[in-house]
Amino acid sequence: MGDLNPNGYNCRNRLxxxxxxxxxxxxxxxxxxxxxxxxxxxxEKPKMVEMELPPPSKITWEKDGSQMALVPADSFxxxxxxxxxxxxxxxxxxxxxxxxxxxxxxxxEVTVGQFKQxxxxxxxxxxxxxxxxxxxxxxxxxxxxxxxxxxMVYVNWNDATAYAKWAGKRLPTEAEWEYAARGGLAGRxxxxxxxxxxxxxxxxxxxxAHAFLKQFEWYKDWADLGVNDxxxxxxxxxxxxxxxxxxxxxxxxxxxxxxxxxDSQQKYRVLRGGSxxxxxxxxxxxxxxxxxxxxxxxxxxxxxxxxxxxxxxxFTALPDDYQDLESNLTAEPVQDTETFYRDEVDVMDILxxxxxxxxxxxxxRQEELSELASYVEEFAAYANDDEYVIEEDEF
Ligand SMILES: [Ca+2]
Ligand SMILES: [Ca+2]
Numbered sequence: 001m002g003d004l005n006p007n008g009y010n011c012r013n014r015l016x017x018x019x020x021x022x023x024x025x026x027x028x029x030x031x032x033x034x035x036x037x038x039x040x041x042x043x044e045k046p047k048m049v050e051m052e053l054p055p056p057s058k059i060t061w062e063k064d065g066s067q068m069a070l071v072p073a074d075s076f077x078x079x080x081x082x083x084x085x086x087x088x089x090x091x092x093x094x095x096x097x098x099x100x101x102x103x104x105x106x107x108x109e110v111t112v113g114q115f116k117q118x119x120x121x122x123x124x125x126x127x128x129x130x131x132x133x134x135x136x137x138x139x140x141x142x143x144x145x146x147x148x149x150x151x152m153v154y155v156n157w158n159d160a161t162a163y164a165k166w167a168g169k170r171l172p173t174e175a176e177w178e179y180a181a182r183g184g185l186a187g188r189x190x191x192x193x194x195x196x197x198x199x200x201x202x203x204x205x206x207x208x209a210h211a212f213l214k215q216f217e218w219y220k221d222w223a224d225l226g227v228n229d230x231x232x233x234x235x236x237x238x239x240x241x242x243x244x245x246x247x248x249x250x251x252x253x254x255x256x257x258x259x260x261x262x263d264s265q266q267k268y269r270v271l272r273g274g275s276x277x278x279x280x281x282x283x284x285x286x287x288x289x290x291x292x293x294x295x296x297x298x299x300x301x302x303x304x305x306x307x308x309x310x311x312x313x314x315f316t317a318l319p320d321d322y323q324d325l326e327s328n329l330t331a332e333p334v335q336d337t338e339t340f341y342r343d344e345v346d347v348m349d350i351l352x353x354x355x356x357x358x359x360x361x362x363x364x365r366q367e368e369l370s371e372l373a374s375y376v377e378e379f380a381a382y383a384n385d386d387e388y389v390i391e392e393d394e395f
Contacts, residue, residue: 055308058246059104063167064114066106068306069246071180073102078178080286081187091262092286095187098175105172105180106303108237108248109256112141113148115155115163122166128154129296144276144298149236151254151301157269157293160257160302169304174260174288176305177272181251181285183244191243191250191285199229202240202252203276204283208232213277222279233276233298251283252276254301255291262290275299 057070080092119126128136136143136154144153155163157171164170172180181191188194192201199206205213209232210223229252231239238248255271255278262268268290274282277299281287291300 055102055104058107061104061106061167061169061306064110064117066108066110066114066167066304068104069107071100071103071105071176071245071305073100074179075099076179076182077186078175078286080284082189085281088281089284089286091288098179100176100179101307103172103176103305103307105176105245105247105305106169107242107246109151109254109301109303110160110163111148111237112145112150112152115152116148118163118166122162124159124162124166126155126159130154131295131297143233145234147236150234151237151249153234153254153298153301154296155257155301156296157257159296163302164304167304169306171257171259171302172305174258174270174272177256177258178285180245180247180305181243181273183247183250185244189284189286192241197224197227197229197251197280197283199227200240202249202274202283203229203231203235204252204274205277205279206231209276219277224279231276235276249273251285252278254299255282255289255297257291257300257302262288267292269293271300 054072055070059068059070060066061068075097077095078098079095080089081095082089083093115126118124128138128141130136130140141152141154145151160171182188183191185191185193190197190201195201197204205219205223206227206229207223207225208228208230210225212232213219213222229235235249235253237253239253240248242248243250250273252274253276254273255275256273258270258272260270262270269292271289271291272287274284274287275297282289291297
């Protein structure tokens with residue numbers, strides 16, 4: 001992920017590592033200074049600079065048990081940069097820069113099992129209907145998603161929004177969805193890059209889907225007969241490779257609801273990503289689809305997102321290397337995780353407890369004295385500015 005997104009959180013990881021190095025080296029320098037010079041009163045109490053590390057890259061959301069991946073704050077070029085096919089991608093042009101805060105996104109589409117749990121726990125009045133409004137029941141859902149591990153279908157925008165609210169999350173904005181789907185790849189046609197779909201990347205209207213679609217006039221010549229992706233309708237979520245942010249099925253399987261209206265008249269909401277019943281055009285990462293918010297389609301589902309300012313009871317199972325950072329993630333807005341804070345430290349106490357520092361400092365003096373000097377100089381620039389806050393675009 002870091003290679004794909006050089007301006008993201010990983011850079012702040014490196015910065016954090018660098019700053020810890022600065023702190024340590026400053027102490028080392030003081031040892032050197034103490035060898036031959038008298039330490040002034042001011043020098044005895046230098047300021048230590050510490051930095052809160054970024055949120056974990058993966059979390060488990062407690063309410064619905066979903067795995068969520070961090071999508072780091074950045075800006076990206078939203079829209080179609082390929083200028084083809086002209087008509088279907090018209091609403092996706094021109095490419096424009098969008099800047100987003102970091103957020104977490106479900107790595108998978110919401111499953112049938114999760115949606116059933118939501119209905120059972122909340123008492124939400126869910127009625128499975130098809131796109132014509134006919135009641136189809138859970139058997140109708142099972143016709144396309146025959147198990148708990150398959151994506152939920154036959155959900156309109158209100159159903160999806162209700163689930164998100166129950167879970168303490170929300171639907172992604174259209175910009176968030178596209179940014180997450182690109183996974184760090186700029187200007188590409190598909191979530192995996194530029195290669196045309198060949199059956200290995202995602203589930204769409206392949207030769208398996210053809211057997212079902214051919215009965216409908218509009219779809220009879222629709223499917224890609226030369227491609228075998230293994231699924232006639234929905235596939236279990238996560239059956240294909242994840243994108244650069246660790247998100248599965250951002251192309252195909254089921255279309256996904258976004259928060260936004262498609263049109264200024266506010267008649268349609270936006271669907272993204274294409275489905276098992278869509279051709280290759282629908283799989284394009286910039287492709288926008290208008291859909292009646294009351295409509296329930298056999299290829300329409302959703303996934304949720306959360307900002308970074310959630311409370312700790314929303315998630316569990318932090319990765320091991322982030323276990324001690326849980327307190328940093330309690331309701332602090334993302335901007336606060338980027339702020340340095342300062343602590344007065346009695347350097348003499350530290351020196352008394354860490355005698356080996358003197359030996360290490362001597363090693364630096366012998367081997368990397370010039371590098372140490374430059375580190376300390378840069379450290380001093382930060383330490384002297386009490387109001388200093390890291391800005392995203394500085395790294
Ligand atoms: Ca398929
Ligand atoms: Ca999808």
